Amino acid sequence: MSEPADEYDPMWELRVLYHDVLAYEGKDLYFGLLAPWLEKNGAAREWLLSFAQRRGEPIPPAQEWEIHALYAVNRVNDLLLGGFQPATVSEWPNLPITLDEYVAFMTGLGFEVVDVTAYSPFYHEVMEVAQSDEDAAPVELVSIVWPCLMLGCMLFSRAGVKVRSGRKRLSPVLAGSSTLYWAFCRRYRPCEDLSHGWGSNSQWRTEFRRDYRFGSQMYLNVDRAWDVSLGDKPGYSPSGLSLEERTELVIHRCFVTRSASNEDPFPYVLSLNLTERE
Template identity: 40%
Template sequence: MSQEPVAARQLYTRLLEHTGPDAYDAVAGPWAARAGAAYRARLAALAGLLGGLRPGEADPRSAALSAGLWELYALSRVSDALLLSFQPPGHDPWAGPGLSRERYLALFTGLGMAPFEETAVFDPFLHEIVEVEQAQDPAEPIRITGVVWPGLWLGTGVLFGRAGVRVRAGLRHAERGVADRSPLYWSFRRRHRPTADPSMGWGSNSQWRTDFRVDVRTADGDRLNVLGAADPGRAARPAAAPVPAAHPAAGRGARRPSRPRGGAVPVRLAVTAVGRRRSGPGLDPEGLSCPPCPSRN
């Protein structure tokens, strides 16, 4: 009897269904062992391809690349679920499966990813704000005061996940209650704030055909959302495609049409960028790339 193919969607579903205290030993560890070297090699090959892409180039879309982007998206959902236990309570009542930082890193480094926890300078490319300590001086620059969870690189320069950080800043640079509690885009789930990503509003199967957002750091600068629409103003949904409702359960059972990626609108959150050259579709004034909804801060 043949085994079903290893896929991150399976792992995500089993983590949600698991009720015991040993989610790594019971769920994540066995899945990773079954994934093995073949899955790591698949991710490494995908990282090599994505790391060489530039914004505005022709989309080298193929069935294999699409499947790879969907798999990375599913794997990012696994990460989102596992990170819930590190986050302050608030928006989402579920605290996640409860893996320790060591077990979280064991899973993803076992898949060939490399962790980072740079804290010298706040960089919106690398860091997601989890908590803001508001400085009395509104002009006080933003600085990192602690790392809540580590970030992850996929291959050389492809960002899989940003590090979660606590920061201290004056009001002109980051506002408490906005920088750390306003909706977070390009993310599926956070315990302490609402989120929105392109999968929301699609059916129980269609939502898994969501592309992973590709951000790449190179010696020449940051390439943001490299597979996004080159012209955000033209990134409208085709007229034939149904517009999904806001609730993730809407449109259940509908076949998902293809849709453009990218697009930009003004950004409400003020965060200080760090002066690296940034390129990509839909850049906002802070050098961050926007989806067809507000910022990824």
């Protein structure tokens, strides 16, 4: 697949930005680094806005370099979100940025803030669960710590939320503390993505997980062909995961009701298409 034009390489500029953010020692990250970067890199916004407007049948096509560049944006986003998380399991930096400044930077890049008031694992990353008195009580949003970001119909970053739920819906122990997959870094919980363990160059060829929503229809991890929707079949059990475990991991990106039956689940090959009940 073709690479971006030689005069501007968003992948390289985003890699540099990631390292600059990680090394930042000043007191005002937004005005000291992020806002000037936006001014110099208008082509990044143009590319992202063009990507957001792309259409497909129904999934828009994406070139390989674009999926890698989206991952690079996601890495920067993960670093910035650390400023809104308690450092309970990780020493990733608590960056000097306010929520308004974070939103200004991400919307400046072309992302759209989406305010969804009813809990949905498509839009919401659970940070903390308060247990309801009834075991089967539905999940209710208590507070939103950071917002959900979309790029057209593609999910870019789920909102960080605190919820109240019956334990049969979300385990108060697991939902906010189990390993979060498809995530580069979190300060409040363990996480993992396919860049972990690779060299300084190879890790940047990690693919961004693309999820799309069109009305009530959702397409999760669309660049992978191992469809959880096909159900259990002989030999159809990657990493020894059950159908229920596979489904839970793809939808929530972590275990929320059960512990893994396999110590090393590998959910990255899985995709899922489903319709959310209204």
